[in-house]
Amino acid sequence: MRDIDCKVLALRRLSMCRRLGRLPRSLYAREPSAIRWVAKLRAFDAVSAGATQREIATALVGERRTATEWSGRSDYLRLRVQRLVRDGRRLSRGGYRALLS
Numbered sequence: 001m002r003d004i005d006c007k008v009l010a011l012r013r014l015s016m017c018r019r020l021g022r023l024p025r026s027l028y029a030r031e032p033s034a035i036r037w038v039a040k041l042r043a044f045d046a047v048s049a050g051a052t053q054r055e056i057a058t059a060l061v062g063e064r065r066t067a068t069e070w071s072g073r074s075d076y077l078r079l080r081v082q083r084l085v086r087d088g089r090r091l092s093r094g095g096y097r098a099l100l101s
Contacts, residue, residue, distance in 0.1 A: 037091070037099065043081060044088025053081045060084075 009027065016024040039060060046056045057077050058066045069077045091099075 040084050040088035040091055042088075043084035044092055047085050047088075053078060053085070056085070057081050 013023065013027050016027060042060065043056050046059060047053075051059075054066065054070055057070060057080075060081070061069075061077070066077065087095075
């Protein structure tokens with residue numbers, strides 16, 4: 001009985017899939033971290049393709065914001081890109097498996 005909620009949800013999804021011919025979005029909760037996961041993978045992909053950190057920042061937050069914040073009083077944007085690349089590298093080396101559990 002402790003897993004009943006998961007099993008009922010799985011049955012509802014199966015039933016709706018059969019009825020609609022597709023998986024209904026309403027029965028799948030949005031993953032709050034997904035946007036960050038995508039940014040990590042985009043940053044890793046860009047650096048793997050030879051992009052500079054500044055080019056990655058431009059792709060992620062836009063040219064205007066990068067121009068004003070890249071050489072500003074804070075290293076925030078540069079450090080953010082470095083973290084994204086590092087975390088993306090970790091995901092690509094098998095860290096993605098932790099997302100599945």
